Amino acid sequence: MAAKPKGKTNGGQIRVGIGGWTFEPWRGVFYPKDLSQKRELEYASSKLTSIEINGTYYSTFKPPSWIKWREETPKDFVFAVKASRFCTNRKELAGAGESVTRFINQGLHELGDKLGPINWQFMGTKKFDPVDFEAFLKLLPKEVNKVPLRHAMEVRNESFNSDAFFELCRKYNAAIVYAHDADFPEIDEPTADFTYARLMQSQEDVATGYKPKELDAWAKKAKDWAKTGDAFVYFISGAKVRNPAAAQALIERVA
Numbered sequence: 001m002a003a004k005p006k007g008k009t010n011g012g013q014i015r016v017g018i019g020g021w022t023f024e025p026w027r028g029v030f031y032p033k034d035l036s037q038k039r040e041l042e043y044a045s046s047k048l049t050s051i052e053i054n055g056t057y058y059s060t061f062k063p064p065s066w067i068k069w070r071e072e073t074p075k076d077f078v079f080a081v082k083a084s085r086f087c088t089n090r091k092e093l094a095g096a097g098e099s100v101t102r103f104i105n106q107g108l109h110e111l112g113d114k115l116g117p118i119n120w121q122f123m124g125t126k127k128f129d130p131v132d133f134e135a136f137l138k139l140l141p142k143e144v145n146k147v148p149l150r151h152a153m154e155v156r157n158e159s160f161n162s163d164a165f166f167e168l169c170r171k172y173n174a175a176i177v178y179a180h181d182a183d184f185p186e187i188d189e190p191t192a193d194f195t196y197a198r199l200m201q202s203q204e205d206v207a208t209g210y211k212p213k214e215l216d217a218w219a220k221k222a223k224d225w226a227k228t229g230d231a232f233v234y235f236i237s238g239a240k241v242r243n244p245a246a247a248q249a250l251i252e253r254v255a
Contacts, residue, residue, distance in 0.1 A: 012194065012230035014222050014254045015078055015116070017050035018243045019236040030244035045073040048247050050116060052080040052198075052234045057121070060084070060102070066110035078116040080152075080196070080232055081108060088122050094135035109145035117150040117196050117232060119177060124156040124184070128165050137172040152177050152196035156184045166191055181237070195225035195232065202238035202246050209239060209246030219253035 021044040027033065035043055044051060053069075055061070069079065084103040087096045108115055120140075140151050153169060154177035169176055169191035176187050181200040199218065202209030210218065218233070225231040233250065235243035 011227040014226045014231045014233065015050035016222070016233045016247050016251045016254065017048040017052065017080075017235075018044070018247050019052045019234055020054045021045075021051055023240060025241045026244060029241055041069065042072045044244070045077045047244070049076075049251060050078045050080060050232060050234070052082060052119065052236070054082050056103070056106075057082040057085050060106045063107035063110050066107040070111050070114050073114065078114055078232075079111055080116045080234070081118050083118050083120045085121075088120055088126075093129075093132050094139075096136060097139050100139045100141075104141060104144050104149070108149075109147040112147060115147055115149075116230075117152045117175065117194060119152050119154055119196065121154040121177075122156060126155070127157050128155070128159040128162065130164055130168060133165070134168055134172075137168065137174060140172070140174075150192070150194055151175070152192075152194075154179060154196075154198070155187075158185050161185045161187055190228060193229040195229065197222075197225070197231070197233045198236045199233065199246075200235075200237040202235055202240075202242045204239035204242060206239075206242065207245060208249040209235060209242035210249075215246070215249050215253060218250055222250070222254050 021041045022037070027035075031040055031043055041051075073079075084099060086099040087103055090096060108118075137151075141149055143149055151172075152175040155165075156179070166176070166189050173192045175192035175194055175196045176189055178186070178188050178195065178197040179200065180186060180198070199210075208215065222231050222233050235246045235250075
């Protein structure tokens with residue numbers, strides 16, 4: 001398999017990928033028709049520079065799974081991990097301590113230096129409560145088994161589009177996920193030493209998901225983000241069948 005180009009800047013590393021690696025419509029489009037399903041992660045990680053693990057939002061996985069994912073991917077590959085919904089989909093976030101501990105301790109540390117940011121996604125009905133949200137941020141550990149942890153907040157309610165929320169995230173070095181989607185607030189505010197972006201408007205009638213000029217613009221934005229730290233960019237949802245092509249096209253542009 002051909003080596004993939006890396007995105008490098010004078011600041012941080014640009015990593016580009018997709019959400020998950022198991023999606024039947026990708027077979028014969030992204031994955032070769034004759035590729036066995038058990039080799040899909042190996043193949044995807046040879047073409048992309050990161051993948052957001054989505055299954056962790058719904059389920060927990062035992063350490064052997066995390067070890068397997070680490071061993072099946074290239075040395076310079078990095079995973080992002082979507083946090084469990086049991087941590088974030090609750091009335092009072094301050095009471096999430098047990099769920100956060102269970103999620104963090106399931107085996108994330110087995111990824112070692114392949115562990116990227118954790119995406120804590122909140123429902124659109126969740127509104128910003130500064131006291132409760134700070135209590136939640138205090139629950140998030142800075143490391144697990146000596147493996148550093150980075151935290152990103154994906155908020156979907158306009159009440160979070162406020163200076164008070166931005167300052168709170170800066171206080172705890174938590175990134176605010178930049179979500180490019182018509183239904184969510186589009187917050188592009190630097191609050192941590194890394195950036196986390198989810199681009200969710202790919203189009204099925206465009207082979208690369210986004211038109212060339214749009215990809216050029218995303219490449220410029222990614223390079224700007226990387227001036228102050230690592231940038232993680234994922235093509236999620238939208239025309240999902242096109243997301244691997246979109247990611248590969250962006251990787252070429254930021255190389």
